[in-house]
Amino acid sequence: MFKTTVDELLEKETTQLTDLLEESDLLQECKYLNAKLLDFLTRPENLVALCTYISQPQPQTGDNTVMKYPYVACEILCSEVSTIVDAIFAQQEHQQIPASELPVSEVNGEEGNSEEAVAAPTVYVRYPLLDMVFSYVSAEPPLPLEQANYCARVCQSFLQKRTIETLDFLKSKPDFVQNLVRNLSHAPTLEFLIKFIRLEESTESCGAVQWLCDCSLVDHLTSLFFPQQSNEVYEVASQALSDIIVAASNASSPSLIIYQLQTDEIAAKYFDLILCEQATGGGGVTYGLPPMTLLFTLLSATTLETMTPLNDLPGLFHTVIAYYGRFSQLLEMETEQIEGSFTAITPYEAQLIQPLGLSKLRICEFISAFLRTNFACVMDTFINAPILPTILDLFFKYHWHSLLHYSVLEMLSGLLNSQHPDLICHVLQDCRFLARILEVERENAIEEEQTGFSRGYMGTVTKLATAINYLASSEEYEIAPRIFQILSETEGWDIYTNGILATRQRKEAGLLGGRRPVPLPPHRIDENGSVIPLPPGAQPENGVDSFAGTQFEQDNFQEPVA
Numbered sequence: 349m350f351k352t353t354v355d356e357l358l359e360k361e362t363t364q365l366t367d368l369l370e371e372s373d374l375l376q377e378c379k380y381l382n383a384k385l386l387d388f389l390t391r392p393e394n395l396v397a398l399c400t401y402i403s404q405p406q407p408q409t410g411d412n413t414v415m416k417y418p419y420v421a422c423e424i425l426c427s428e429v430s431t432i433v434d435a436i437f438a439q440q441e442h443q444q445i446p447a448s449e450l451p452v453s454e455v456n457g458e459e460g461n462s463e464e465a466v467a468a469p470t471v472y473v474r475y476p477l478l479d480m481v482f483s484y485v486s487a488e489p490p491l492p493l494e495q496a497n498y499c500a501r502v503c504q505s506f507l508q509k510r511t512i513e514t515l516d517f518l519k520s521k522p523d524f525v526q527n528l529v530r531n532l533s534h535a536p537t538l539e540f541l542i543k544f545i546r547l548e549e550s551t552e553s554c555g556a557v558q559w560l561c562d563c564s565l566v567d568h569l570t571s572l573f574f575p576q577q578s579n580e581v582y583e584v585a586s587q588a589l590s591d592i593i594v595a596a597s598n599a600s601s602p603s604l605i606i607y608q609l610q611t612d613e614i615a616a617k618y619f620d621l622i623l624c625e626q627a628t629g630g631g632g633v634t635y636g637l638p639p640m641t642l643l644f645t646l647l648s649a650t651t652l653e654t655m656t657p658l659n660d661l662p663g664l665f666h667t668v669i670a671y672y673g674r675f676s677q678l679l680e681m682e683t684e685q686i687e688g689s690f691t692a693i694t695p696y697e698a699q700l701i702q703p704l705g706l707s708k709l710r711i712c713e714f715i716s717a718f719l720r721t722n723f724a725c726v727m728d729t730f731i732n733a734p735i736l737p738t739i740l741d742l743f744f745k746y747h748w749h750s751l752l753h754y755s756v757l758e759m760l761s762g763l764l765n766s767q768h769p770d771l772i773c774h775v776l777q778d779c780r781f782l783a784r785i786l787e788v789e790r791e792n793a794i795e796e797e798q799t800g801f802s803r804g805y806m807g808t809v810t811k812l813a814t815a816i817n818y819l820a821s822s823e824e825y826e827i828a829p830r831i832f833q834i835l836s837e838t839e840g841w842d843i844y845t846n847g848i849l850a851t852r853q854r855k856e857a858g859l860l861g862g863r864r865p866v867p868l869p870p871h872r873i874d875e876n877g878s879v880i881p882l883p884p885g886a887q888p889e890n891g892v893d894s895f896a897g898t899q900f901e902q903d904n905f906q907e908p909v910a
Contacts, residue, residue, distance in 0.1 A: 612663030
C-alpha cells in the first residue's frame with residue numbers, strides 16, 4: 349500500500365505537530381479523512397497549538413512559524429472534516445458559578461424566574477478553545493490584521509457548522525456584541541456579524557437576532573456616529589449599518605433590527621447625533637444619512653396602505669419630519685460651513701460657483717427616498733415645509749451635477765406617480781416649477797447658441813416636462829383635469845410643449861446612428877460570408893442593403909459610388 353510522507357511521519361513516536369505543518373500534502377490528507385492524521389490532530393495538546401497559532405502573535409523567528417503555521421492551522425480548523433470541529437467543541441470545562449456572576453440573559457431565562465433558581469449556583473460549561481479563537485474580538489482596534497483574519501474565518505466556520513453550540517457559547521459573553529461593533533472596521537468581522545444576522549433566514553436561527561438586539565446591537569451601532577469622530581469611523585459605521593439593513597431586510601419575517609431602527613428612541617438618538625452642530629466636517633450627515641436612505645427605500649416596498657395615518661407610522665417618520673427645519677438650514681448654508689474649506693480644481697472653477705458638497709447631496713437623496721415611501725400623510729407635511737423648494741433651488745443652480753439631477757428626477761417622478769394632488773400642485777405652482785422650466789429653456793437656448801452645448805440638467809427637465817404633460821392628458825388619472833388647468837394657465841407652456849419640447853422628443857425618439865441593422869437575403873452573402881454588392885444601377889431589395897459590410901434598414905439609402 350502506498351504511503352505518503354504524512355503517513356511515514358505519523359509512524360514515528362517523535363513526530364511533532366510542526367513536522368506535519370511543514371508537509372505540503374497535509375491538507376489533502378485531512379480531506380481524505382486519514383484516520384491516523386485526524387487522531388493525531390485532535391489530541392488536546394495539538395488542538396490547543398492549532399488555536400494558538402491563529403489567535404496569538406507568533407515570535408519573529410525568521411522561520412515558518414510566523415507565516416505558514418497560522419495559515420495551515422486556519423485551513424485545518426476551517427476544513428469540512430467534522431471530526432476536528434467535534435473535538436474542539438468537546439473540549440469543555442465544568443465550573444460551578446454563583447448566579448450573581450452569570451450573564452443577565454441566563455439568569456432571566458425560562459428557568460430563572462423563581463427566587464430559588466436565581467439564588468442557586470449553576471454548573472457552567474466553558475469552552476477553552478472557543479475562548480482562544482473568539483478572544484480576538486475583545487482586542488482594542490485596530491486589530492492585528494493577519495491574526496484577526498484567521499480568527500474571523502474560523503469563527504464563521506464554527507457558526508456555520510455548529511450553529512446552536514456557537515450561539516450558546518457567545519451568549520455567555522456579555523460584552524461580545526459591544527466588542528464586535530467596536531471592531532467592525534475589520535472587514536471579516538463585519539462579514540461574521542452579517543452571517544450572524546442571516547441566521548434568521550434559516551431554520552436554526554435559535555433567536556440569534558433577538559439576542560443581538562437584547563445586547564443593544566442597534567444602540568451600539570448608533571453610538572458610532574457620536575460627534576467629533578473621524579471620517580474613517582463614520583465611514584465604517586455607515587457601511588456596517590447599510591450592510592446590516594440589507595441583511596436584515598432579506599429575512600423571511602419582519603426583522604427586529606429593522607423594527608428597532610424605526611423606534612422613537614433609536615431614531616431620535618441617531619438624528620440627534622448626525623445633525624447636531626457639534627458634528628463638524630459634515631461627516632455625520634455625509635455618512636449617517638445613506639443607511640437611512642437605504643432603509644426608506646426598503647420601507648417604500650412594504651404592504652402598508654398609502655393612506656395610513658401619520659400617527660400609525662413608526663417613530664422614525666415623526667423624527668424625520670421634526671428635522672425638516674434642520675435639513676433646510678443645512679441646504680441653505682455655504683458648503684464650507686458644513687464640510688470645511690474647499691480647494692477648487694482650477695481657478696476658473698473657483699470663480700464660477702461653490703460646490704454642492706457631499707452633505708447636501710446626501711440630504712437631497714435622503715428626502716427623495718423619504719418622499720418615495722408613498723405615504724399620503726408624509727406628503728401632506730411638505731406642503732408647508734421649506735425643504736422641497738430648497739432642493740429645487742439647488743437643482744436649477746447646479747447645471748452639471750448629474751447625481752443631484754438624478755436624485756431630484758427620482759423624487760419628482762415618484763411624486764407624479766403618487767398622484768397626490770395637493771403636493772403636485774404645490775410643486776407646479778407654489779414652487780414655480782413650470783415657470784422655472786420655461787426660464788431655463790430660454791437661458792439654455794442662448795447658451796447653446798453661444799457654446800454649442802446644452803446645460804447638463806436639460807435631459808432631466810425634458811423627462812419631467814414630458815411626465816407632467818402625460819399626467820395632464822391621461823384619462824385614467826383623477827388629477828388630470830386639475831393639472832391640465834394649471835398647464836393651460838401657465839403662460840408660454842403650450843408654445844413650449846408644441847415647439848422646443850416636441851422637437852426634442854422627436855430627435856430623442858430617433859434611432860441612434862440613423863438606421864436599424866436588419867438581415868440581408870441569403871443570395872446577397874457569398875460562401876465566405878462576405879456581402880455581395882449590388883450591380884450598378886440596381887435598386888435595394890426589400891428596403892435593405894449593405895454598406896462597408898454592415899446591414900442597415902433602408903432610410904433614403906443611396907448606393908455608394910465606386
